[in-house]
Amino acid sequence: MTFTALVLNQQDKRTIASIEQLDDSVLPAGDVTVAVQYSSLNYKDGLAITGRGRIIREFPMVPGIDFVGTVIDSSDARYQAGDNVVLTGWGVGENHWGGMAQKARVNADWLVPLVDGLTPQRSMMIGTAGLTAMLCVQSLMDAGITPERGEVLVTGASGGVGSVAVSLLAQLGYQVAAVTGRAAANGAMLTELGAKRIIERSEFEQDARPLEKQLWAGAIDTVGSKVLAKVLSQMDYNGAVAACGLAGGFDLPTTVMPFILRNVSLRGVDSVQCPYPQRLQAWQRLAKLLPASYFSAACREVALTDVASCADAITQGQITGRVLVKL
Incomplete structure (x- = not known):
């Protein structure tokens, strides 16, 4: 089984981003394998992809500090195949392969269930x-x-x-x-x-x-x-x-x-290692508070092929609102 991913490598101290077809066997260790539906582009992702910040220390790396998707298989009782899950933070996309790929394998402790009131698409608009x-x-x-x-x-x-x-x-x-x-x-x-x-x-x-x-x-x-x-x-x-x-x-x-x-x-305020109860409560509040106008006014969707150019733009202060990456 293969999947598509944005992969970062380093050549002559420069970060090179390329879209590659990878085999499932190269996925990192973890309790839960997820079919990723969406990721998003954050400022930290921009620094990682362009190499303008010392975000990534080991290559190759799949960037993407957040994602939403559906569980394919799980060795952790909290998650079953078919569950929709969200991941943000925990060093994913920095020192553990991240969300800018069609598949991810991660520690179950890093996940939260997709909360009621949010679609997968809207969760990554957030x-x-x-x-x-x-x-x-x-x-x-x-x-x-x-x-x-x-x-x-x-x-x-x-x-x-x-x-x-x-x-x-x-x-x-x-x-x-x-x-x-x-x-x-x-x-x-x-x-x-x-x-x-x-x-x-x-x-x-x-x-x-x-x-x-x-x-x-x-x-x-x-x-x-x-x-x-x-x-x-x-x-x-x-x-x-x-x-x-x-x-x-x-x-x-x-x-x-x-x-x-x-x-x-x-x-x-740190969201990377935010404890699970506080993290889940924040997601529940977001689902209730954000109006429909936010999603239409402050979000746009791009393909994986557009990520490198968007990463350059976000580090230059040229991106408005949220950029959703469809996998």
Whole structure:
């Protein structure tokens, strides 16, 4: 039995992506074999496929940090042939073959069942980015940031995490301010998703003073670096920032002033090793909260042959919303 996969190899320190026909015998070890229906393209996938980030250490590798599919066979009692399952994170697509292939074999602990209310296609329109966004929103809620507190800022709002976060916050009744570097191109989409105002990213790329005017009750940051520093300096007293990305850099040129004078909390959010109960709850909330308008406004579908060019685009900040990969 053979299957089609996007395979990454390294030649002369360059990452080469090619579509290959592989035999089932080369699938890695695991408890559950899945016929993959869809994967999706995330920023981390873009870095891996283009070789612009040190995401992959061993080659060959099948990228794709998430997927949805149907169980073919399983040695774990939790999953039976015919079950629909979703995988996000756990190093899949980085150090274990991932979702950009027609078949995957993985550890059963990494899977969750496809929750009621989601089709396989829609689950990958959400994907890792959407799961991360839901965890960020939940983190703000856990910090006591309610809609009555004031505006919530979302940086990188045109991207995968940001676009889902805007939609989720709007559905929960928050006033959302969306930061994007492509306001002219993406402002209408973000408004449709629920943003009340659109802010140019350039306003957040200047060096921040230790403290600036208090503007935001809460924030979700996908960018890091100067943008996150600027956001922290503008948080309300008792505000909270959920940080989950580093598209602008992993440094943080700030001071302790927002934390000790305004009681601001910076809450890190990781979806890769999120425990099963929290992960399943987040998927269930996503199925209930995301409106149909999100799936039509912020998602598009591509074939495996288009992934390499899309990977280049996403690392250049040229992808809007979510890119679904049909296997």
